[in-house]
Amino acid sequence: MSDEWDDYADDWNDNEGVIIYANHTYETLRAEVDLEGLKILDFGCGTGNLTEKMAPKANHITAIDSSAKMISILKNKNIKNVKALQLELREGDISNQFDLITASSVFGFVPNFVDTLILLKGLLKTGGILVQWDWLDTGQDDFGFSPDQLKSAYNKAGFKAVKISQPFSLTKSEGEKKVVMVIASL
Numbered sequence: 001m002s003d004e005w006d007d008y009a010d011d012w013n014d015n016e017g018v019i020i021y022a023n024h025t026y027e028t029l030r031a032e033v034d035l036e037g038l039k040i041l042d043f044g045c046g047t048g049n050l051t052e053k054m055a056p057k058a059n060h061i062t063a064i065d066s067s068a069k070m071i072s073i074l075k076n077k078n079i080k081n082v083k084a085l086q087l088e089l090r091e092g093d094i095s096n097q098f099d100l101i102t103a104s105s106v107f108g109f110v111p112n113f114v115d116t117l118i119l120l121k122g123l124l125k126t127g128g129i130l131v132q133w134d135w136l137d138t139g140q141d142d143f144g145f146s147p148d149q150l151k152s153a154y155n156k157a158g159f160k161a162v163k164i165s166q167p168f169s170l171t172k173s174e175g176e177k178k179v180v181m182v183i184a185s186l
């Protein structure tokens with residue numbers, strides 16, 4: 001399958017901005033969730049910069065991405081408790097249930113955010129949580145999500161508890177960009 005993200009794959013893993021972003025996502029995740037022994041789905045995993053940080057504590061991680069190149073780079077890392085799959089999530093693709101689903105910088109690229117949340121909700125065990133990080137929409141560009149937009153989407157998808165925070169920001173050429181984090185459960 002051709003995927004525009006394939007073009008970014010070769011430079012993604014060692015890109016300084018990507019590494020810094022993954023360091024922050026992992027630290028903010030660890031501050032909220034005990035990863036010990038969890039079964040995790042890393043949705044839109046890219047080359048697995050977050051996946052590989054979670055792996056030592058996790059029981060098992062299924063890491064999925066629509067880009068074949070991103071997935072092949074992750075597979076080459078040979079992490080023993082990580083199963084990397086190239087797929088664009090559709091109903092029935094995955095039969096496992098997860099304690100934790102992570103989605104770092106991916107929901108801005110899916111065709112339908114609410115439908116994707118509904119699909120992922122169906123893959124959570126009772127008591128499981130979904131954690132999202134994305135750029136905060138500040139109204140200055142077309143990128144990111146506002147807290148209201150996030151609340152509305154998670155409510156429509158049927159999540160009951162939704163905690164939204166702005167745990168870190170990164171300095172980009174266009175200035176300081178805030179990241180929004182969502183922790184959602186059923």
Ligand SMILES: C[S@@+](CC[C@H](N)C(=O)[O-])C[C@H]1O[C@@H](n2cnc3c(N)ncnc32)[C@H](O)[C@@H]1O
Binds near residue numbers: 005067105110
């Ligand atoms: C900005 S990158 C983030 C990658 C990784 N999560 C990270 O933080 O380094 C977005 C990733 O989402 C993947 N992606 C986009 N749409 C997708 C979809 N519908 N299903 C699975 N992966 C998708 C892309 O292939 C790309 O690797």
